[in-house]
Amino acid sequence: MRRFTGLSCSVVAERDNGRNTQRVKKVFAVILNYNGYDDTIRCLKSIQNSSYKAVYSVIVDNASPDGSGERLKNELSASKNNGYNSPEITVILNSKNLGYAGGMNTGARYALEHGADFVMYVNNDTEFTETTIQEMAAVADKDEKTGIVSPKVLYMDEREKIYCAGSRYLFYRCGNVSLGRGTDAKNNRNTEEEITHAEGACLLIKKEVFLQVGFMKEFFFMYFEDLEYSLRVNRKFKIVYAPKAVLYHSSGAGKSFGDYSALYHYYFTRNRFLIFKDHNLAAKLYVILYSAAISAIKSVSVILSSDRKVESLISLWNGFLTGLEYLLKLKKLDESKPLIR
Numbered sequence: 001m002r003r004f005t006g007l008s009c010s011v012v013a014e015r016d017n018g019r020n021t022q023r024v025k026k027v028f029a030v031i032l033n034y035n036g037y038d039d040t041i042r043c044l045k046s047i048q049n050s051s052y053k054a055v056y057s058v059i060v061d062n063a064s065p066d067g068s069g070e071r072l073k074n075e076l077s078a079s080k081n082n083g084y085n086s087p088e089i090t091v092i093l094n095s096k097n098l099g100y101a102g103g104m105n106t107g108a109r110y111a112l113e114h115g116a117d118f119v120m121y122v123n124n125d126t127e128f129t130e131t132t133i134q135e136m137a138a139v140a141d142k143d144e145k146t147g148i149v150s151p152k153v154l155y156m157d158e159r160e161k162i163y164c165a166g167s168r169y170l171f172y173r174c175g176n177v178s179l180g181r182g183t184d185a186k187n188n189r190n191t192e193e194e195i196t197h198a199e200g201a202c203l204l205i206k207k208e209v210f211l212q213v214g215f216m217k218e219f220f221f222m223y224f225e226d227l228e229y230s231l232r233v234n235r236k237f238k239i240v241y242a243p244k245a246v247l248y249h250s251s252g253a254g255k256s257f258g259d260y261s262a263l264y265h266y267y268f269t270r271n272r273f274l275i276f277k278d279h280n281l282a283a284k285l286y287v288i289l290y291s292a293a294i295s296a297i298k299s300v301s302v303i304l305s306s307d308r309k310v311e312s313l314i315s316l317w318n319g320f321l322t323g324l325e326y327l328l329k330l331k332k333l334d335e336s337k338p339l340i341r
Contacts, residue, residue, distance in 0.1 A: 010117070010137040024054040025117035025141075027133055028202070030107030030125050033061045037068035039124045039250070044089070046128040055133060056114070058090045058107040062097040063190055069093045099221035099338045100200065101229075108205075108215060116207055123201045125250035127156065135245035136204040137232030139192065147209040148230070150198040152244035154185050163249050165189030167197035169231060171224025171283075174272055174290045176227050179241075195241045196234055200226035201249045212236055221338040224271035225262070257298045258305030265302075265316035268340055269295060273323030277333065295320050324338065 010025040029047050033040045040059060045150045047057055061069025073091040092106060098199040125217045136149045155162040165180035166189065176197040203226070213236060217228045223318070230239060260268075265333060269291065276287045295316055302312045318341075325331040333339070 005183065010141045012110055021107075024052075024113055025137065026054045027052060027118045027120055027137060028056045028058055028064045028100045028107070028111030028114070028116040029120045029122050029133075030058045030111065031037045031057060031122045032103045032107075033059055033064060033068060033072065033124050034097065034103075035064045035066045035068055036124050037066075037071055040068070040072060043122065043124045043126050043128070043222050046126075047133070048088075048120075049130055049131045050128060050133045052133040052137060056088045056090070056111070056116075058092065058110055058170050060092045060094065060103045060107040062099070062103045076259060088160055097338075097340075098218060098322050099225075100223075101216035101220060102218040102338055105215045105218060108210060112207060112210060118204050118206060119210070120202065120204045121200065123249065125156070126153075126201055128250040129246050132245045134245055136242050139240055139242040139245070140204055140206060143238065143240075145238050146240050147206050147213075147233050148239045149204040149242050149245070150195060150239065151202055151204075151247045152185070152189065152241075152243045153199065153201055153247045156248045156250040159248060162189060163251055164199045164201065165243065166193065166195040167199050169196040169227060172290075174287050174294075175275070176225070176230075185246075189241075190243045192243055193241050195239050197227055197230045198233075202247050206237075209233055209237055210280075213240040217335065219335045219337065219339045220271050220274060221267060221340055222271075224275050228275055255324065257301035260312070262308060262311045262315035263341075265298070266319035269316055269319030270323035270326075273327040274333070274339075277327055277329075288324065291320060291323070 009040065013281050031040060032044055044057055044059065047055060059072055061072065073093060076089050076091055090110065092110060094103060094106060098106065108119045118140065132151060136151055140146050140149045150166055155161050155163050162180040162183050164178040165177045167178050170177050186335050213233050216225045233239060272291055273287065274284060298316060299313055302309055306312050
C-alpha cells in the first residue's frame with residue numbers, strides 16, 4: 001500500500017470538458033533487468049513505496065538467459081495477489097540484449113506513448129527512499145530550462161558514503177568525474193547545483209528532452225552513453241544535481257580496478273574513444289595518450305589484485321585496440337545498432 005507524506009507533487013494544468021483542472025505529472029520509472037530478478041524486485045518495491053502519487057514502473061528485460069524476464073512478467077501480471085498495484089507495472093521482454101541505452105530507450109518510448117511527463121532511467125541494483133522521486137520532480141519543476149535531474153547516490157553497503165553526488169565532464173580526464181565519491185554523505189555535497197553529467201544509475205528526464213534532443217545512442221551498448229547524452233542535452237537544457245533526492249546503489253562494476261569485470265574493462269576502454277571520434281587530431285592524440293596511461297595503471301591493478309587477471313587484461317587491451325581503430329577511422333562505425341563485442 002502506498003504511504004503519502006506532506007510533500008507536494010508536480011502538477012500540470014489541463015482542460016477537461018471546458019473546465020480547468022490539474023493532475024499530478026506522471027513519472028515512468030524504467031528499470032533495466034538482465035539476469036537480476038532479486039535486484040529488480042527490490043528496486044521495484046522501493047519505487048512502489050514512493051510518496052510521489054503518479055509513478056508507473058516499466059521493467060525492460062534485455063533477453064536475460066536465466067529466465068528472469070519471463071519470471072518477472074508472469075509474477076507481476078498477477079500482481080494484485082502480490083501486493084503490487086498492477087495497472088502501474090509493465091514488463092517488456094526484448095528479444096535480444098540491446099545494452100543499457102537500447103533497453104532504457106525501449107522503456108522510454110513506451111512511457112512517452114502512454115503519457116509520461118518524466119521518464120526516469122533506473123539501474124535495477126538501486127534502492128529508493130520514499131521521497132527520492134518526489135525531490136527529483138520538485139527540482140525538475142523549479143525551472144523550465146532544467147531537462148535532467150540527478151540524485152545523490154550512496155553506496156548500498158556503506159550507506160553513509162557517497163557513490164556519486166553529481167558529476168562533471170572534464171576533457172583532460174577524457175570523461176566524467178563523480179563528485180564526492182567516498183566522502184561522508186551527511187556532511188558533503190548538500191547544495192543543489194548545475195552539473196554537466198547525469199550518472200546512469202538514475203536520472204529523471206523531462207519529456208521535452210526526448211522531443212528536442214532525442215534518445216541515448218545505442219551503439220555504445222554499455223558505458224559512456226550517459227556522458228554522450230548529457231553533452232547533447234546540455235546544449236539545450238540544464239542538468240541539475242538534487243542533494244535531497246537520495247538513492248542507494250550497489251556499484252556493480254566494483255570499487256577498485258581489480259574488482260571490475262572483464263566486460264567493464266572492454267566496453268569502458270573502447271567507448272572512451274567513441275566519445276571523441278569526431279574531435280580534431282590534437283584532441284584525439286591526447287585521448288590516445290591518456291587512454292594508454294590509464295590502461296597501463298589499470299593493468300597493474302589487475303595484476304596485483306584481480307582473480308581474473310588474464311581475462312581482464314585481454315579484455316582491457318582489446319577494448320583499447322578496438323576503440324583506437326574507431327577513433328582513427330580505421331574501422332567503420334555503424335551507429336544504427338548496439339556495437340557488441
